[in-house]
Amino acid sequence: MAGKPTLHYFNGRGRMECIRWLLAAAGVEFEEKFIEKPEDLDKLKNDGSLMFQQVPMVEIDGMKLVQTRAILNYIATKYNLYGKDMKERALIDMYSEGVADLGEMIMHFPLCPPAEKDAKLTLIREKTTNRYLPAFENVLKSHGQDYLVGNKLSRADIHLVELLYYVEELDPSLLANFPLLKALKARVSSLLAVKKFLQPGSQRKPPMDEKIIKVKKVFRF
């Protein structure tokens, strides 16, 4: 299992960011090979590195893994962030998928046609406030523990805290009525590895800007 994982993606958050967060939170150093022009992506396609002709792709432990969830599941298992048994895994999966559903809406929002933006934003706010944040707040309330599952840090906490940062970027007031979520965010953010990742100069990527949106359109991401 020599060498650090190598992440192949463009220089932006997109579908790779949750993988960066998970590796970072696990204290794992990783390398990044950025796709900067169409030829870079073609090269990966042509040398058979991308099973479905898509990125993210992560080289890890001799494998060239594609598909975000396959990559996340492997990393979580490897670094013991996937619960202690199948029932804990089920809860972790359930919560992770909920995070992914809201995260997907937020991720696609900048790519939304201008005419639809207001409606989309309203929908995101509504789902955040009435569906997703209450669900997670209630999990924490139900057991009063520091982490979502099994009284131990898992990928579910990391994915959720990452999402809370994006919700906060959208509108900080959305977190107002969720004290346990705010506490989880603070707690996870103070873990050494996460704290390091949150500092400027880390491999964490900033929000999309116009330039990146154009690049994504070229690559049909």
Place this chain on the structure above:
Amino acid sequence: MAGKPKLHYFDARGRMEAIRWLLAAAGAEFEEKLIESSEDLDKLRYDGSLVFQQVPMVEIDGMKLVQTRAILNYIATKYDLYGKDMKERALIDMYTEGVADLGEMIMLLPLCPPDQKNTKLTLIRERATNCYLPAFENVLKSHRQDYLVGNKLSKADIHLVELLYYVEELDPSLLANFPLLKGLKTRVSNLPAVKKFLQPGSQRKLPGGEKSLERARKIFKF
């Protein structure tokens, strides 16, 4: 762990069908509580049975699980259809997600506005023929074994074969140049549990039609 799993969904394939296939292929009997009106859905929501207010929901082993992948992963682990170690699981996940990507396109096609349908269909054909089917054919070609991963039936084979039935429903000619996929489809279809599930009268759901779509729109309000 008493009692059979109970599936909560409406009477259609949708996001529950992959779960029905997996349970059936695992030889696990299950019950279905069909949602027939928006009141049925509201009831599930009000009694706190749905963590994110959505179905599919499966009651299994004392849990009320939502989120299709969470449910599938649990079932696969329980019935030993998830490989023997983490590297096999990674391959199974990678293949499963590829199946899900093409499957999602096919599932959403009926919801497509009429003026976009042809474009969508062309895209599906193109992706199936040039990306997804060759990818899986190549996996089988690379090791010449009977199943995708670890020379043993896994959830990846079951999800793929289910997808191949949908591709065939769309256009049988799409499978023409993929002999190993056709071989896998036949092989998995002949397993006793799958054979039983493929027969009329089983819990397998038929393609929806306009009426099914209308009913879904009423229940889920979209």
